[in-house]
Amino acid sequence: MNLAQKHTVYFLGIGGIGMSAIARYFKSKGIWVGGYDLTPSPITDALQEEEIPVHFEDTEEQIPREVKNSPSAKVLIVLTPAIPEENKEYNYLLTHNYEMIKRASVIGEISKDKFTIAVAGAHGKTSTCAVIVHLLKQAGIPFYGFLGGIATNYNTNYFEPPRGQNASVTVVEADEYDRSFLQLEPDVAVITSIDADHLDVYGNWEDLLNAYHQFANNIRQDGMLVSRHGLNISKPEQAKAHVQFDLNNGVDLFAENIRIQDRTYSFDLHAWDQSIASIKIGTPGDHNILNALAAIAATFDTIRNWKKVGNALHSFKGVKRRFEYILDTPEVVFIDDYAHHPRELDWTIQTLQNLYPEEKITGIFQPHLYSRTKDFYKEFAQALDQLDCVILLDIYPAREKPMKGVSSELILEEMQNAENQLVSKEGLVEQIEANDHQVIATLGAGDIDRLVAPIKEKLMESRMSA
Known part of the structure; x- marks a missing residue:
């Protein structure tokens, strides 16, 4: 082509x-x-x-x-x-x-003649890509970027060099669904995480893991593999380096002394032979610190300036629908998040609890895909049980047709809180009006985002009439 x-x-x-x-x-x-x-x-x-x-x-x-x-x-x-x-x-x-x-083949064609940073992983792909493009932007390095979400700092998912400048770097999100990421031959391959997902495509864990190994083996000569420690991914022979990151010491990049002050996360960064204290990050949660570590590892050979890295992380505003504040008032906080896997729900809920330890937290969850619900309904229930109150919506099917016996009821029946409910999208706003909420979060990758505006409007009306 x-x-x-x-x-x-x-x-x-x-x-x-x-x-x-x-x-x-x-x-x-x-x-x-x-x-x-x-x-x-x-x-x-x-x-x-x-x-x-x-x-x-x-x-x-x-x-x-x-x-x-x-x-x-x-x-x-x-x-x-x-x-x-x-x-x-x-x-x-x-x-x-x-x-x-x-x-995926188009992205492979576009990136084949450029230095390519490709980010794969079950969780954190989009946010890590967004950190990478922000680091490059703040360092003044021209690049092309293709994201799977809208970067809040720039209100776009596409990046190109300024007029009159050429870009030798391309940043792409490497999607594991349908083995799409195997179309890429990156110079830097980032693997943020590996988790059981898209089993409707892969069939079993072994085939899924093999696909990630193939992705790593697609690295170009003298390229670099970046992965979270413990993922059981080895450095390909042709790669010059394998950089590992984590929240624990003993790896190339790690964060410690994580703390929260005024709802802002900060940490001490240890990277190779450098230690940088009190780096502030503009997005909350331990998982976002991991995303930042992955982005630093992927770009530092290009940027090579710790001050620029620290300033960029502090000014990073995240990605739309990733722990996005819709309302933030003394009476009510409303957050919208893309979490659609049990592990992602865990991270989002833990972050909510860390930021708002004294408040009642309500989650509105729309399961995404019948196959994923069938595979993980018990894990979904376990994750959601960490919330004070849960409102479930019907499954968003996306590309799938209904499966016999698979519905949101499977999750509801596994949950412990008898006050949790399954409601229709049409009845959701009325249900919200009938309850007292201090912190509320919409959760899911389907069309739940279309309910964000009416929920916000109803919460604002309730606040004005209180």
């Missing part, structure tokens, strides 16, 4: 967070870009504001003339794995011999 020969790029599933970053890349290169998605969203709204046409009706007639009237050799169709085989546009484009490629 030669991207330079394409003058039209059309996306099936353009509203995906990773797809939208690639769409912005091609748009910035002067290429015509458009796409289809199932439903409107804040992402598609933003793309349309950037003059990228998006439609939501799956018919052949909706395929733009810029696609139909162009020679097929000049058109690239980028697919998300969520597009079903019965999609009408997909079948039209397939039968008319347009070149079709998955998102």
Whole structure:
């Protein structure tokens, strides 16, 4: 595939967070870009504001003339794995011999001639990528960046060098779903964590672990592997180094003396032969300190300035939907978080408890995927039982069809608190109004984000009438 020969790029599933970053890349290169998605969203709204046409009706007639009237050799169709085989546009484009490629292959093609930092892992990929791009930005290093979330400091998931500057560095999020990350050949491969997930794709733990080993083995000659200590990933022969990080000493980078003051986390950093005291980080939680350590390890050969690193970590504001403050008042705190795996729920809930040890904490959780709920309903219940009150929503299916006997009831029945409830999305706001909340958190990777605005409005109304 030669991207330079394409003058039209059309996306099936353009509203995906990773797809939208690639769409912005091609748009910035002067290429015509458009796409289809199932439903409107804040992402598609933003793309349309950037003059990228998006439609939501799956018919052949909706395929733009810029696609139909162009020679097929000049058109690239980028697919998300969520597009079903019965999609009408997909079948039209397939039968008319347009070149079709998955998102991961496009990222692999874009990054193949650049120094590439690729971040993989069951948890922390997006946040670690966001720290990396912030470190590079603050150090004045030009780069391209493709994130799986919106970096709060910059309100975007796509980064490019300033006009007139060339970039030799590319930062990409390496998604393990569908083995997508195996399309990449990074110079720096970061593995933040390995956990049982996407077992609908891998089938078992051994195949999942093997995929991570393959990702590490894709490192280019004299590249570097960065991983959390204890992941059972070895340095490939062609790599020059394997840097390990953790919250315990005895590794290349570690944090100790973690403390919280005025809701700000700080820690003492030990990196190779350096020790830097009292580094403040702009995002709370031990897991975000781990993300910061991974980002430092991945970029320090490029930045080589501890003062810039420390200043950047302090000014880092995180990623949208990752412990994002929606309301922060003396009466009520409302946080939105993407946690959709039991381990992520543990981290988010522990951070909430560390920051608000005296307050009642209510969680609103929307399970994501039938397969994940089936695999982890007991672990979900155990994690959620750490909260004072839980409101469950129905499962968000995403790409999946319903599974017999699998519903949010499985989680509810395993939980210990009899006051926990399963409610519909339509009845959620009313349920919130009927309860007294001090700290409330929406949790999940589905469309629960669409409920954030009405929840915020209701909480503000209740505050005004109190």
